[in-house]
Structure formats: structure tokens, C-alpha cells
Amino acid sequence: MSTEVQTSVRPGAQAAAPVLKLEQSKPQGYWADAFRRLTRNRMAVLGLIIIFFLILCAIFANQLAPRSYDKQVLTDNNKVPSWLPALFPSVKPVGTEGGYAKLSDTYPFGADSLGRDILSRLIYGTRVSLSVAFVGPLTSLLIGFLMGSIAGFYGGRVDNLIMRFVDLMYAFPSILLVILMMAYFRSSFNQSAPGTLAFALNQIDASFGGLFFIFVALGITSWEQMARLTRGQVLSAREREYVLAARAVGMGNRGILFRHILPNIIGPLIVAETLTIPTYISFEAFLSFIGLGVNPPTPSWGSMISDGAQALRSYPNQAIFPALALALAMFAFNFLGDGLRDALDPRMRGVS
């Protein structure tokens, strides 16, 4: 809605009556309004564009990457593109005083210690990070929402029981458990006999490219917060009039929960989840860094940084480029998350 007031300012002339032009905008729904607010936020749109670009990299990795991610050309190891010494003055090419770096322009970002192309590995690495970014919130939402909504809706002893369990899990150092469990999954399921549960899970894991256990680990560490949030939301939504009306018409509990309460509380839940996506990405990178992430040779930015850290002083490009890629992805999701929060909950706008 905008108003324009026009007055003529010629002295002595008859003052024209101010002309008010009203631009009436159609009242739109909650989601349309939120979408409009989101698209007006420049940082959020930038984040969306970056995420879109990353998604394209992940889907079209086979076409975009110049080489396969696991092709090792050992004679080409640690090669460095010619523009690198300009950016990293400490990397001295062969031929200069104290030089050691072999130059090669066939590798756009250089090669790692096993002769694999870094750019290709970066592109394939988007697959891992993005799958984690999208599936992580889903698992956490699934478990957390179920627990929280059951606890909040039914109340009483069920609520008590579930919340005690959530408190227990909250106090438990789940990070440690995840690390131990990843070590457990990684080793035991490699040597399991066909027909057992272990073998079946191993097959699922292999079909996911080694990511299944990471998803499980993510779900385990993050559902408690979602459960608490959902419970709070459900508790307040339960007392609303529309729930009373639905009961009066004879709707059952499950119907009320999924058709009335869920659509109304999903806003804050989405916001909370999107804001935690960067932590999922960072957690996966951390697991890969310590060697408990995806199995090599599947590239993950975390494992690339871990490998590159060995050669940080002589070939910094091997660690810096994956680090920048990771930072880029986290930026994008942070901006998007902030934009979503401002769009879906305008009261909080400006309160960062």
C-alpha cells in the first residue's frame, strides 16, 4: 500500500488539494505473504541462488566435473595450476629459488597428493553435503515431530514419560555416542554374513553411497530440540477454538492432529529446522574430517580438508578450496534460514 501526496508549490497559486493515490494490494494468504517477504530480502535470495547452483552441481556432477573423482594419476600428484603462486605466494614453482611445486594447467584447482583433480572432487562433494542438508532436517523433524506432538497432544502421563526421555537424551553426551556408533557401524558391518540384519543395513548404506549411517547419526543428535519445540507449539494450539470446533463436529484425535494442528504449527518448525541446516553440514564435515564419514573414495569436503591439512604449509590450495566451498554452503543456508525466519514470523524481524 503506498500513498502519494501531490501539492503544487507555486506561491500565490491556488493550492491544489492533495491527491491521494492508494495502491490497494489484494489480501493474500499467509504463505503468499511470506513468499513475498522472502523474495524482497536480498541476502535470502542470494542464498537461494547459491543453493540452486550447488544443487545443479550435485545433479549434473558427471557432466560438469572435468574428471572422475577417484581417478588417480600418481605422477601428477600435488600439481598446481599456474595462477596459484600469484594467489598463494608461499607456493614456489619449480625453477624459482627454493621452488618445489609442479605446474600443470590441466588441473583447474590443482591435484591432491594422490593425483586426483580437486575441482572434480569439489563438485562431487556437493552431493554429500547437500544430501545431508536436506535429509538431516527430515529425519530430525520426523522423529522430533512425532514425539513432540504425541506428548503435547495427549498430555498427562504420556507427556511426562516422553519428556523425561527427551530430558535424558538431552543430558546424554550424544556426540560421543555418535562417534562410537559410527565406528561401530563402519567396522562391524563390513564383515557381516549375508542374511543377517547387519548385512541388510550395510546394503542400504552402500546404496545410499555410505550416507545412511550419517543420516541416522544426525537424526539421533538433533531430534530432542524439535520434540521440545513441537510440544510447546502443540500445547498452545490445542486450546484454540478451531480444535474445539473440530471436536464438536466429531473429528477424531488423529484427524485433528494432522489436518488442523500440523498446518498451523509448521511455520516455526520449518524456520527452526532451516536454521539448523548449517550445523548438519558442519557435523558431516566434522565426521568426515575424523574419518567416520562417507567411505573413501567418495569425496566429502570434510575429508578433503583433513587430507589437505597434512600439506597445509606446502600446498595450501588442497585444504583452502574445500574449506571455502564448505563456508559457501553454510553461508547460503544461513542467509536462507534468516530470510525464512523474517518472512514467516514478521514480529521477529530486525531482532536478527
Place this chain on the structure above:
Amino acid sequence: MGAFIIRRFLWMLLVLFGVSVVTFVLMHGVPGGPFDGEKKLPPEILANINKKYNLNDPLVIQYLTYMGNIVVPRIYQGELTASQTSDYLIDIPLNENTHFQWMNFGPSYKSKSRSVNDIFRDQLPVSAQLGIVALLLALCIGIPLGMVAALRRNSRFDYLSMSVAILGVSVPSIVLGPILVWQFGVNKSFGIQLPVTGWGTPAHFIMPAFALGFASSALFARLTRASLLEVLNEDYIRTARAKGLSERTVLNVHALKNALIPVVTVIGPLFAALVTGTFVVEKIFGIPGMGKYFIDSIGNRDYPVIMGTTLLYASLLVIANLFVDLAYAWLDPRIRYS
């Protein structure tokens, strides 16, 4: 309040007990033992090793022996050899021939010369120093920054600091570590040369602590700003101002404590993040801390080291949570634990 602390303490012990049991079971559930190397050991040597470390006993006995060594103190009469003095973590000589000993975390299967107690004695102070400095850095940078940004809302300082904060939240220690090493260790930007690896001088602290604490300080800044802005809109602040109190008094006496509650909530999980962050930072900066031992021991199936480090980290986490809850009660008098 005293009853609350006692109850929480018992709850902590319960959690630690649960952690120890689950870790123990998981450890022994993983196929592959500590002595399955590339070379298969001859069976007599294997039998000897199993006897020495009691690996043939039923699991329950092994668990109880292990926990007994840690939990139950003992008084030792007689002379102690040099190697025996390091067997227990806490060794207090009462007089010439008696020692009060407590907490023996056992030997390390991988390292013949060092026991877990030695590892704790040498590496734990390093990791602890790093973690504490990083946390202090995060608190001392983040909270004041957030406060000033809230007080000067929508100013240039506000936008600048919040942009830096978003940057910080998006850059975990995995990312920041290599970048810092590249800039200040190798490239010598701005003429600053900081030591890249090793430990010892205060200069060695700077980059690792910054890499570890920067993300946390950004989080604190954003959180403090948001929370202070919300508190300043409350009615009781308006009342305080209407009473004629100076802005400083309003801030210090009324606003600050309430604004810090969400910040304190975050410190608990943040402690966990710092603790795990040290794994990364120690590897990147070559710091002789405990992270390497924890990760390596899992791969090596070094049972006592795994149990020891897991228990250590778990205790730190629960103690941090306890302090967070106590801080709640101090910050907000309405929160009273009956």
C-alpha cells in the same frame, strides 16, 4: 537449593554410569580386538596378553574391575617404585610409607610405556587450556559486541557487527583453521607471523583459540543482541525508565540479567561443541592434546583409553549443564528449583 544440587549430582552420576555402560558394551560389541594387528600374534603370546589384561573374564567382571579401579580409593602401604607412582591419577602421600590413591584408569593397550593416567596428566591440561581460552574469547568478544549492537540498533556498527556474526556462524573451526594457517602462518598477511604448530608460548594460543572460539562468539553476539532487544521492549524496562533511572542503571540492574538467559542456555551445548572442536583444531595446528588419542583409540580398539576419554568428556558435559542450570537460578529469581 542444596537439595536441588544433591539431586542433580545424583542424576549426573546416573548419566555417567549410563554412558560408561553403553560405551563399554559398544566397545566390546565391535568386532576386532585391540591386538588384532596386521601380523597375527602367535597364540601363546595372545593367551599371555589376554591373561595380563583380564580380557578373558566375563564382561560384567571386566566392567566392575575397571569401574572399581576408578571409583574406589585405596590406601597403599609400603614403598612405591617410580613406575608405580604414576599408576593412579590422584596419589597423595600421607606419610613416608602410606599413599592415598584414587582413580586408576588402566593401561593403554597400544602404548606400552604410557598408561591412561599418563595421557590424562600430559594431554588433558593442554586441551583444557585451549578449550577454556576459546570459551573466554567467545564470551568476551561475543557478548559485549551483541550488547553494543542492540543498544545502537540499526546503526552502521550494528549492521557491520551482525554481518561479521553471520560470517562467523557460517565458518566452523574446520574451515577457519586452514584459512588462518594460510593467512598468518604461511602468507604472513599484514606482517603477522604466528606459529603454526606446536605448543608452549602464548603466541601458540592465538590461532587455535580463535579458530575454535570465533564461531561461538558470533553465535553469542547474535543471541545477545536479539535477546537484549526483546528485553528492552518489555514493560518493566519502561517502568524503570519512567521512574527516572539512568539508562545505565536500567541496563545493568534490570535488563542485562534477563537478556543473558538465552545466552546461558546455549553455553551447555556449546561446551560440547568446543570439546569436539578441539579434535579438529588439534589436528590442524598440531597441538598435543587429547583429541587425537580419543579418535585413534577407537580405531585401535584401545579399550581403557576409549573408556577413559569418553568418561572424561561425558563428565565435563554434565558438569557444564549443571552450572548452566545453577546460572539460570541466579539470573532469574523466578526460576526456583524446589
